Amino acid sequence: MTNPYKGATGLRRIWNACGYSIDGLVIAYRGEAAFRQLVWMAAVLIPVALILPVGLISRALLIGSVLLSLIIELLNSAIEAAIDRISLETHPLSKASKDMGSAAQMLGLIMLSMVWLLVLLDRF
Template structure:
């Protein structure tokens, strides 16, 4: 009885190619999606406010996770919309449902991030 073949390990070159493809996807979203650009600008404003108010390490962690959550949700939303458009170019109730649910997930992420931002920044604002 022969032993099962062990699949080859991915090469460093394939890892770098995956990173390049991921960066290309982010850049595509930035160029083509108005909401992603708006959320990116808001993220920069939040990071600058964190620097300005000298937030604690834990507050930085909360802000970075919140920003990452929103941008990731928007990227998933963009990907889902593209796949739905490809699979169903005509208007269909299930296509609308998929797009609406994906947009709803992004909205929940954005509202959650806004609440976290208020929790972090309100004490700093009231102290000044």
């Protein structure tokens, strides 16, 4: 059985994928308060990382930790949307899935905080 949405190849596939990705970012920004907050945090932290007097590896770690937090939130939101699509009823497996997505984001934010703290302590 073939997926009818997988027909594009070559540059057309890449073009389509970019459009779907932009759609996903827009949907997340409009519908997820946590994603919006992280976008605004990134809008502050990434320019700060670019102007801090740190080495390239430290700069990459600072920016990478911010981007990773955005990625985790997108995946967490996707999990929540899929669970809600299946059923809005309370179910232990639905709760577990959503809680694990939330835990992933919590660990991502802890990592972001630790990276920023350690890079800044090392520099200053």
